[in-house]
Structure formats: C-alpha cells, structure tokens
Amino acid sequence: MAKATYVFWKRWVSDLRFTWCAILLFSVIPSVLYGATIFSMMLLLGAVILGFPTALASLLLSKDTEWRARLFRRLLVLSAVPALMLAAIFQTDKLIPKMAAPIVKAVESFKQETDSYPESLADLSPEHLQVLPRVRISVIQPKIIFDFKDGHPFLVVPSAVGDAFSVYEYSFVEKKWSHYD
Numbered sequence: 621m622a623k624a625t626y627v628f629w630k631r632w633v634s635d636l637r638f639t640w641c642a643i644l645l646f647s648v649i650p651s652v653l654y655g656a657t658i659f660s661m662m663l664l665l666g667a668v669i670l671g672f673p674t675a676l677a678s679l680l681l682s683k684d685t686e687w688r689a690r691l692f693r694r695l696l697v698l699s700a701v702p703a704l705m706l707a708a709i710f711q712t713d714k715l716i717p718k719m720a721a722p723i724v725k726a727v728e729s730f731k732q733e734t735d736s737y738p739e740s741l742a743d744l745s746p747e748h749l750q751v752l753p754r755v756r757i758s759v760i761q762p763k764i765i766f767d768f769k770d771g772h773p774f775l776v777v778p779s780a781v782g783d784a785f786s787v788y789e790y791s792f793v794e795k796k797w798s799h800y801d
Contacts, residue, residue, distance in 0.1 A: 631689075631690075631693065632693060632697075635690055635693070636690070636693060636694055636697055639694045639697050639698060640697065642663075642698075643663070643697060643698065643701045643702070646659050646662075646663050647659055647660045647663050647701055647702045647705050648701070648705060651705045651708070651709060651758075652758065652759060653758060653759045653760050654758055654759075654760050655709060655712065655713075655756045655757055655758030655762075655780040656709070656758075656780060657705075657706055657709050657710075657780065657781055660702040660703075660705040660706050660709070661702070661706065663698065663702045664698075664699060664702040664703055664706065666698075667695060667698040667699040667702070668699065671694075671695045671698055671699070672695065674691070674695075675688075675691055675692055675695050678691055709780050709781065710781055712756070712757040712780065713756075713779055713780040713781045715757065716755055716756060716777055716779065716780070716788050717777075717788055717790070717797040719753060719754060719755045719756070719757075720753070720755045720764070720775065720777050720788070720790070722749065722753045723741065723744075723749065723752065723753065723755075723764065723766075723775060724775065724790055724792075726744045726748040726749035727744065727748075727766070727773070727775070727792065728792070729748050730743065730744055730748050731792075733748075737768075737773045737792065738766070740766060741764065741766045752764060755777050756777075756778075756780055757780075758780070762777065762778040763778070764776070764777055765777075772791070772792065772793045773792045774789055774790060774791055774792065775789065775790040775792075776788070776789050776790075777789075777790075779799065782801055785801070786799070786800065786801045787799075787800050788800075
C-alpha cells in the first residue's frame with residue numbers, strides 16, 4: 621500500500637509540480653478570489669489548442685514512453701482542473717439573484733417607508749440594510765450598481781460567468797431579474 625501511494629504521489633504530484641503550480645496560479649486562485657471564469661477558460665483553451673496536438677504528435681514522434689505518459693498526465697490535469705473550476709463557477713453564478721435578494725428587499729422596504737426609492741445603496745444603511753450582502757461566492761466581491769434609467773430604478777450585479785461583460789439586472793418596475801451577456 622505504501623509503495624502504491626508513493627508511486628501515485630510521484631507520478632501525479634511530484635513529477636507534475638510545475639503543472640500544479642500553474643493550475644493553482646492561473647485557475648484556482650483567480651476563481652476563488654474573483655469568482656471569475658476568464659483565467660480557467662484561457663487555460664482550458666490553451667490545453668486544447670496546444671496540449672492535445674502536442675500529445676498526439678508525441679505518439680507519432682517519441683519513443684520515450686515515460687515522457688509521453690507524463691505529457692498525458694499533465695494534459696489531463698491542465699484540462700480537468702480548469703473544467704471543474706468552470707463548472708463550479710457556472711453553478712454558483714446561478715445563486716447571484718438569491719444572494720442579492722436582501723438588497724432588493726431593503727430597497728423595496730425603503731420605498732414603502734419613504735414613498736420614493738433611495739438615491740444610492742448607502743441611503744439604506746443602517747435602518748434597512750446594515751451591510752451589503754455577499755452577492756458572489758468569492759473572496760473579492762464585485763461592484764453592485766444601483767441607478768436609475770428613464771426614471772426607473774434598477775440593480776446591477778456582475779455575473780461571475782461573464783467576467784464584467786455579463787450582468788444580472790433587477791428591474792424594480794417588473795420585479796424580476798434578467799441576465800444580460
């Protein structure tokens with residue numbers, strides 16, 4: 621059992637330590653910090669565009685079976701981990717409207733109490749909303765925008781999937797969330 625553990629550790633961790641560092645630096649850390657997909661997408665795309673053709677070429681050109689095996693393990697790590705990070709972010713992105721619901725509730729409460737909408741989210745504290753809730757499952761939270769368009773208030777929360785190019789918008793007139801890419 622100890623020998624099998626050692627072999628597994630050597631092949632999948634020790635031999636691929638540079639690959640694991642790159643994955644951690646370019647996929648896992650940005651995903652956890654920002655809840656963003658762009659880094660994982662770029663890494664996965666690089667693995668597909670550069671890694672798979674290299675691996676296929678190695679089958680034809682190299683006789684070194686250990687090198688080829690290491691290349692395939694590296695390719696598996698470089699494609700599986702970013703794909704898992706993307707899947708996690710896509711799933712947590714669906715929670716943004718639910719996580720931002722206390723803000724909507726506080727704005728509606730403010731409206732009922734004063735008969736007008738607040739000028740900004742700062743007007744809600746501390747009576748209606750003591751602190752802004754976490755709206756994304758990440759360490760660093762995105763900027764939440766409360767503004768008026770054609771005299772109607774709306775709330776905008778950047779989507780984790782679109783990395784600032786995609787947003788969730790709540791219309792206080794229609795009382796519903798919309799996702800815009």
